Amino acid sequence: MPPTPARTSRRAVYDELRRRVLSLELPPGAALSENELAAALGVSRTPVRESLILLSQEGLVQVFAKVGSFVSRVDPDRVADAQFLREAVELASLADVPSDPDPAAVADLRENLALQHLAADDVEEFFRLDEAFHHGLLRLAGHENVWPTVVAAKGHLDRARRLGLGETSTQVFITQHADVLDALLAGRREEARTLMQGHLRRVFADIQRVRERSPDLFASNAEAVPTRRSVAVWE
Amino acid sequence: MPPTPARTSRRAVYDELRRRVLSLELPPGAALSENELAAALGVSRTPVRESLILLSQEGLVQVFAKVGSFVSRVDPDRVADAQFLREAVELASLADVPSDPDPAAVADLRENLALQHLAADDVEEFFRLDEAFHHGLLRLAGHENVWPTVVAAKGHLDRARRLGLGETSTQVFITQHADVLDALLAGRREEARTLMQGHLRRVFADIQRVRERSPDLFASNAEAVPTRRSVAVWE
DNA sequence: GGTACAGCGCTTGTATGTAAGCCCATGACA
């Protein structure tokens, strides 16, 4: 008997819109319209509008009164901020992992690693597993509930990562994941910390290269000029 | 010419509600009603409802479909999560402070410290200065934009702090602030880190004592039982 | 051809109406 898990219409719209933005299915700069989205999703403007407001608070969309709503361009500053935040949190969490971590949580991580090998070529699935792996590491230290905050802050980082998917083979990341886990479970705290920092920064470095190739998707500075009808996506 | 600074009605309602929740003017457990709030604030239900949705995403209020909306009780787990998050971020930021920090930012911090002495007895003002001080420290490392994320996550922590205002003299905190800044500007990084950690944990320790005195304001576990009409506040 | 201006279409913001459901009080009944 959960309190309010009600599968409300707003929740469905929010989840779907967020997924499409993060997957770049709705590309940075794309114009959104409450009316169009409502019609396409078969709901009224209300749940669509409320979802857009939530996404705008996360920084994933920008709403301009009486002008329009747009998917945010990837902001390099926000990417860097998210990188700093996640690195601070994940490294600090490693220090709080007990010497005898929860066996179930460890088993989940090992299984996740195995699945990563299988999904090495499926980018979408690999990203999902990658997220779960990092979340699982926080769980080892009992900090799993901090993950949602990190997730909410790193939307720009995630989009940049997807853009840079071809830069580094997923095999490299999988090996780094395994190395971090091994060092951690062997009690080599300092090594685990160093490995994790290297892993996170490698991801970050890829983004710089991507930016040179696809400058249109990035917002160079605070010039938030809305471009009407740049792209018509969705269905 | 800012893009969308439009002083919209929703923004005003959101700011006001958030302020009242964090200041405990709207105490944990208080019942909120879209209709009542709308009438009291002289607006329609729409901006009120949208504000409540935003606050619920921050965890400051809980909305139960077709039952009611309530100010969240202070959740000790969330307080601990926020403590971990802010400690991770603020300590990591200290490591990124350059050897020659921006003089203007340093001057702001020194002035802030002076004001803290003057406002030692004005709890509300001291809290404001305390927030600005910690925000300013992040600015020294160029991580000032991470502060909003920390702020959004530490609502429960802030309410708990206000409850524990009498536990420790503000003088103690002011001295700790000054010590951290002195060590940092003198280049004693490790000492600054240790002092900051001690400062943040002292604040946290106070909360435990408060909880024993005012258990009603805390949610012991996940029992999210809505209590109708517990308090009628707001003029 | 070039330029200024007016109007129209689209946008979001706000207000209001409708629907569905939970909680509690009231009253019948054993």
Next chain:
DNA sequence: TGTCATGGGCTTACATACAAGCGCTGTACC
């Protein structure tokens, strides 16, 4: 006295109507 059914009043979720304003586009004029 205790217990169970039922209805009314309240809630939020969603749908719709109205208001206000930006920006493009066509047109008149030079």
